Amino acid sequence: METPVRLTQYSHGAGCGCKISPQILDKILHSNETFPNNERLLVGNNSRDDAAVYDLGNGTALISTTDFFMPIVDDPYEFGRIASANAISDVYAMGGKPVMAIAILGWTIDKLPPEVAQRVIEGSRFVCAEAGIPLAGGHSIDSPEPIFGLAVNGLVNIKNLKQNNTAKEGNLLFLTKPLGVGILTTAEKRGILRESEYGLAAKQMMKLNTIGELLGGITGVTALTDVTGFGLLGH
Numbered sequence: 001m002e003t004p005v006r007l008t009q010y011s012h013g014a015g016c017g018c019k020i021s022p023q024i025l026d027k028i029l030h031s032n033e034t035f036p037n038n039e040r041l042l043v044g045n046n047s048r049d050d051a052a053v054y055d056l057g058n059g060t061a062l063i064s065t066t067d068f069f070m071p072i073v074d075d076p077y078e079f080g081r082i083a084s085a086n087a088i089s090d091v092y093a094m095g096g097k098p099v100m101a102i103a104i105l106g107w108t109i110d111k112l113p114p115e116v117a118q119r120v121i122e123g124s125r126f127v128c129a130e131a132g133i134p135l136a137g138g139h140s141i142d143s144p145e146p147i148f149g150l151a152v153n154g155l156v157n158i159k160n161l162k163q164n165n166t167a168k169e170g171n172l173l174f175l176t177k178p179l180g181v182g183i184l185t186t187a188e189k190r191g192i193l194r195e196s197e198y199g200l201a202a203k204q205m206m207k208l209n210t211i212g213e214l215l216g217g218i219t220g221v222t223a224l225t226d227v228t229g230f231g232l233l234g235h
Contacts, residue, residue, distance in 0.1 A: 005116055007079055008189040010108060011070035011145045022048070026064040033054035039225030043094070043159070047165045050093040050225055051158070061158050065090035068104045068149020072185050073202050074118045080123025080148060082205040086226075088131050092209040093164070093226040095216020096156035098131050103138030120148050131208055164225035171222055176211055177204050179227070 022095075029045065042061055043053035051065035067087035071079050084101070091098040105125060107117050112225040121135075128150075184201035187193045215221045 003204075004074070005076065005078060005112065007071035007112075007116075007146060008074050010111065029210035030213035034180075042161065043163060047163065050090040051154075053094060053161060055158065059158055061096075061161060063091050063156055064151075065154075066104065066149065068147055068152040070123060070145055070147055072205070073188065075202075076119035077123040078202050078206065080120035080125075081127045081146045082123075082202065083120075084124040084127040084150055085206055085208050087152050088133075089212070089226045090126070090207045091152055091154035092212025093162070093224050094154070094156055095160045095162040095212060095224060096154040097213050098133045098152055098154040098159040100133055101135050101150040101152045103135060103140075104147070104149045104151060105118040105140040105142030106145070107140065108122050108144060108146055109142045112146060117146075120146075123151065124148070127206070127208065131210070140170055144223050155223050156216065162212075162216050162221060162224035164223055170181075176209065177207070177227075181205055 027126065029116070038059070040055040041052070042055050043049050043051070045052070051063045053060045058060055065087065067083075067090055068208060069083060069086075072082055075078055079183065088098050088101065104119075104122070105117065108112075125135050133152075181201040183202055184193065188201070209226060212224060212226075215224060
């Protein structure tokens with residue numbers, strides 16, 4: 001009997017937990033050079049928001065984001081779904097509507113068969129179809145660890161644009177998904193999950209955060225973000 005592939009055993013980390021820490025990232029992005037500002041860039045990297053936003057000049061703005069990571073679950077189809085839902089979520093977190101995605105694939109060609117990568121892509125296609133957007137293309141490389149994610153474009157009415165740094169004192173905090181998936185996925189990677197706990201995290205991570213677009217249109221909502229690699233307090 002063929003042994004199932006455990007994708008998490010091919011990566012040193014899991015999901016957004018592989019992110020470079022904000023402190024190190026600040027050093028990487030620091031520059032003594034000055035660059036001209038673009039007046040149409042409404043949201044850039046200064047605020048560490050979920051996506052960049054560019055004013056198209058007609059009351060509508062373009063949302064652009066990219067997100068990819070190493071396997072957070074063992075099943076390749078679920079990995080494709082989770083990575084794609086995570087990337088698309090950045091558009092929803094700005095109050096926007098996704099319109100198109102392209103794939104980012106790094107694959108260990110000498111260790112993992114292409115059929116496994118095919119399942120990852122199929123999972124991504126499923127989620128993109130669920131979001132009503134095409135997976136229009138992508139880029140792939142031979143990589144020492146498997147990596148998958150998307151670059152996603154979306155649109156938002158500028159008056160509905162939400163950011164992650166505009167909350168006000170006294171605001172109520174609403175969570176649209178349960179916390180703790182990072183604990184469960186780390187336990188799965190280490191093989192210490194109880195049988196009843198398998199699939200709990202994946203079930204939540206595969207759900208699209210479509211509610212973000214709806215929340216963008218509500219005046220009383222002052223800020224939005226999606227809680228990922230740095231946990232609730234890290235956001």
